[in-house]
Amino acid sequence: MDLKLYGAALSPFVRKTRVFMQEKGIPFEAIHIDPNNPPEDFVKLNPLKRIPVLQHGDRVIADSAVICRYLESLFPETPLYPTDPWDQARCSWYEKFADYELGVTCTFSVFRNRVIMPLIGKPCDEDRVQKALRTSIPPLFAYLDQELTGKNYLLGEQMTIADIALASQLVNLRHGGEMVDASQFPNLAAHTSRMHALPGFAKAIEKESVFVEKVRAKP
Numbered sequence: 074m075d076l077k078l079y080g081a082a083l084s085p086f087v088r089k090t091r092v093f094m095q096e097k098g099i100p101f102e103a104i105h106i107d108p109n110n111p112p113e114d115f116v117k118l119n120p121l122k123r124i125p126v127l128q129h130g131d132r133v134i135a136d137s138a139v140i141c142r143y144l145e146s147l148f149p150e151t152p153l154y155p156t157d158p159w160d161q162a163r164c165s166w167y168e169k170f171a172d173y174e175l176g177v178t179c180t181f182s183v184f185r186n187r188v189i190m191p192l193i194g195k196p197c198d199e200d201r202v203q204k205a206l207r208t209s210i211p212p213l214f215a216y217l218d219q220e221l222t223g224k225n226y227l228l229g230e231q232m233t234i235a236d237i238a239l240a241s242q243l244v245n246l247r248h249g250g251e252m253v254d255a256s257q258f259p260n261l262a263a264h265t266s267r268m269h270a271l272p273g274f275a276k277a278i279e280k281e282s283v284f285v286e287k288v289r290a291k292p
């Protein structure tokens with residue numbers, strides 16, 4: 074099957090899609106696109122010029138949630154979505170929560186300022202980072218920690234796309250030099266350790282960290 078995934082390693086949405094495909098054993102070709110400087114014709118693949126984009130023969134589709142849902146239908150083996158309608162709704166809720174709420178705070182505030190800004194020669198806005206760490210992130214983590222009480226995964230015992238989406242945003246938090254405080258959020262910290270030990274995440278963290286640690290701004 075001819076599947077091409079356009080993206081960059083440090084994007085949480087691309088990493089989420091890659092880990093999803095690796096967990097399901099779906100072979101694909103990874104094509105690098107710098108989201109800060111995409112090629113001119115990338116707009117033909119995604120009018121929003123965002124990564125990830127999946128190309129499947131002459132079909133092209135963007136957005137990690139949309140791509141993963143499509144791939145789940147194409148490759149139903151090793152399911153990463155629940156079958157019960159209510160569980161499906163909860164799974165979508167957690168996935169959106171990770172992509173949007175943690176995306177804005179952990180990735181676009183902490184990671185972007187501490188890693189991407191120095192990389193593109195701009196100053197890190199440490200006030201924005203501290204505001205996210207002290208004000209925006211704790212209630213989000215408190216909610217997730219409570220939801221994970223007595224469970225290995227957000228939906229219970231089955232790992233789903235929601236767990237992958239959450240863990241991927243927390244890789245970016247880690248690249249930003251921060252981690253989930255296990256004394257405050259023990260269930261979320263345990264979930265993060267479990268997810269980051271999966272081969273797809275472990276390899277990505279190892280490879281990406283070598284680069285990230287050279288550029289990260291000091292708090």
Ligand SMILES: N[C@@H](CCC(=O)N[C@@H](CS)C(=O)NCC(=O)O)C(=O)O
Nearest residue numbers: 084085086108123124125136137138
């Ligand atoms: N909801 C989208 C978010 C994708 C996204 O924001 N990607 C970022 C990279 S992390 C991007 O391409 N940014 C470039 C831009 O917005 O111009 C998804 O899940 O795929």
